Amino acid sequence: MTSQDPAPTVTGERPPAEPRLPQERRLVTEIPGPRSQELHKRRTAAVPPGVGSVLPVYVTDADGGVVVDADGNSLIDFGSGIAVTNVGNANPRxxxxxxxxxxxxxxxxxxxxxxxxxxxxxxxxxxxxxxxxxxxxxxxxxxxxxxxxxxxxxxxxxxxxxxxxxxxxxxxxxxxxxxxxxxxxxxxxxxxxxxxxxxxxxxxxxxxxxxxxxxxxxxxxxxxxxxxxxxxxxxxxxxxxxxxxxxxxxxxxxxxxxxxxxxxxxxxxxxxxxxxxxxxxxxxxxxxxxxxxxxxxxxxxxxxxxxxxxxxxxxxxxxxxxxxxxxxxxxxxxxxxxxxxxxxxxxxxxxxxxGKLTERARRIGEIMLPRLRVLAENRPEIGDVRGRGAMIAIELVRPGTKEPDPELTARIARRCHEQGLLVLTAGTYGNVLRFLPPLVIPEGLLTEGLDLLEAAFTG
Structure with missing residues (x-):
């Protein structure tokens, strides 16, 4: 379709394109690895510190539900560039x-x-x-x-x-x-x-x-x-x-x-x-x-x-x-x-x-929310599980209270990152882990990401 064609309408479900990259988590170095650490030194000399980064790995490729860094590590993407790459990174179309x-x-x-x-x-x-x-x-x-x-x-x-x-x-x-x-x-x-x-x-x-x-x-x-x-x-x-x-x-x-x-x-x-x-x-x-x-x-x-x-x-x-x-x-x-x-x-x-990606977003929510609610039943640090579709979050508090726990939130995020799961934090109090997987993420990769998140709570 060219820009001279009429505005697109729903034409029925189309199977997604085959992923260009293997849809797998693969760690070949620590996170961040030596090449990313080298690039980070260059960054600190060229970019002001006011421009932050969630995870200092330097990306060389991305597709579907993974991002690949300069050291060859393949990480599960639960961020989508902050809800940007909904259709997958470098989507072929x-x-x-x-x-x-x-x-x-x-x-x-x-x-x-x-x-x-x-x-x-x-x-x-x-x-x-x-x-x-x-x-x-x-x-x-x-x-x-x-x-x-x-x-x-x-x-x-x-x-x-x-x-x-x-x-x-x-x-x-x-x-x-x-x-x-x-x-x-x-x-x-x-x-x-x-x-x-x-x-x-x-x-x-x-x-x-x-x-x-x-x-x-x-x-x-x-x-x-x-x-x-x-x-x-x-x-x-x-x-x-x-x-x-x-x-x-x-x-x-x-x-x-x-x-x-x-x-x-x-x-x-x-x-x-x-x-x-x-x-x-x-x-x-x-x-x-x-x-x-x-x-x-x-x-x-x-x-x-x-x-x-x-x-x-x-x-x-x-x-x-x-x-x-x-x-x-x-x-x-x-x-x-x-x-x-x-x-x-x-x-x-x-x-x-x-590709009926609204339905795909609902399916992601159907997978994530029950898993997170079960996790919350066993982890008193999780005060709330919320969200819709593929926009999901958990709020972390000090057990027995609703007092925000931003320190624990940062630790859990760091553990996820170290194991190859890219997650984001958020919240007025800095105590929310938010999950924004690409809508085209394979379900096996989504489930593995949830496994890694659960493991991060046991440290």
């Missing part, structure tokens, strides 16, 4: 379309001389994002840029200034999105002053809700709505920005009813509901977008990460009547919708739809 586009042209700037693949990506986003209303989309480079543009559009369209965000939220590292983000270290510390007119409300965090998870959704929604009315005034609010499942905040899935109640409040008060689907989008949670789980239809959706299989691309999709209000030239950017990234995105959408 993605790679082929990018290569073909690179042979034609690499950049013209869509705002100077446009091209069809940009339009095709936007047509697809208008089709697949929640709601059957008329939509418009435009393309940018990163999730932070998408969220920031969503807020910009909301302020322009409503004539209001205030923006509501939530505890534990993460939205990016630009000035505005740092302001929207809840966590101080490492994201905000020392980088102020921050943008004005941003107000933070309580989140429906079931595990930590004072009156219990069964009361969390309605009580948290009522508190947030009450505080908006008292502290800001609903008629001053341009937008409410929320992740349908929080990412860096610890994969917190808001209690049932919370998101629908907020969406209804927004509709009743002329507030635009912006769903930050940067980490949750593109089949990751078992739905194409996480807000579909409770039937929430946002006014604006910000997407990135899994959209283009690893190439830098992000998007803002919104109601046509909102998006069309912005004056000509008010939106855009030099690299937004680069033609290589657009071709990658078209290939990713084909892979998701033809």
């Amino acid at each position: 993605v790679a082929a379309r990018v290569k073909a586009q690179a042979d034609r042209f690499t950049h013209t700037c869509f705002m100077v001389a446009p091209y069809e693949s940009y339009v095709a990506v936007c047509e697809n986003l208008n089709r697949i994002t929640p709601g059957d209303h008329e939509k418009r989309s435009f393309l940018v480079n990163s999730g932070a840029e998408a969220v920031e543009n969503g807020v910009k559009i909301a302020r322009y369209a409503t004539g209001r200034q205030a923006v509501v965000v939530f505890d534990h939220g993460y939205h990016g590292r630009t000035l505005l999105t740092m302001t929207l983000t809840a966590k101080n270290l490492p994201y905000k510390h020392g980088f102020g002053p921050y943008a004005p007119e941003v107000y933070r409300m309580p989140l429906a965090y079931p595990y930590r809700w004072p009156t219990g998870p069964e009361n969390c959704g309605p009580e948290a929604a009522a508190q947030a709505i009450d505080q908006i009315g008292k502290q800001i005034g609903a008629t001053n609010v341009a937008a409410l920005v929320i992740e349908p499942i929080q990412g860096e905040g610890g994969f917190i899935e808001p209690a049932p009813g919370f998101l629908p109640a907020l969406a209804e409040f927004c509709r009743a008060n002329g507030i635009l509901f912006i769903a930050d689907e940067v980490q949750t989008g593109f089949a990751r949670t078992g739905d194409m977008f996480a807000c579909e789980h409770e039937g929430v239809v946002p006014d604006i959706v910000a997407t990135a990460k899994g959209i283009a299989g690893g190439l830098p691309l992000a998007a803002v999709t919104g109601r046509a009547d909102i998006m069309d209000k912005v004056h000509g030239g008010g939106l855009g950017g030099t690299y937004g919708g680069n033609p290589l990234a657009c071709e990658a995105a078209l290939a990713v959408l084909e892979e998701i739809e033809e």
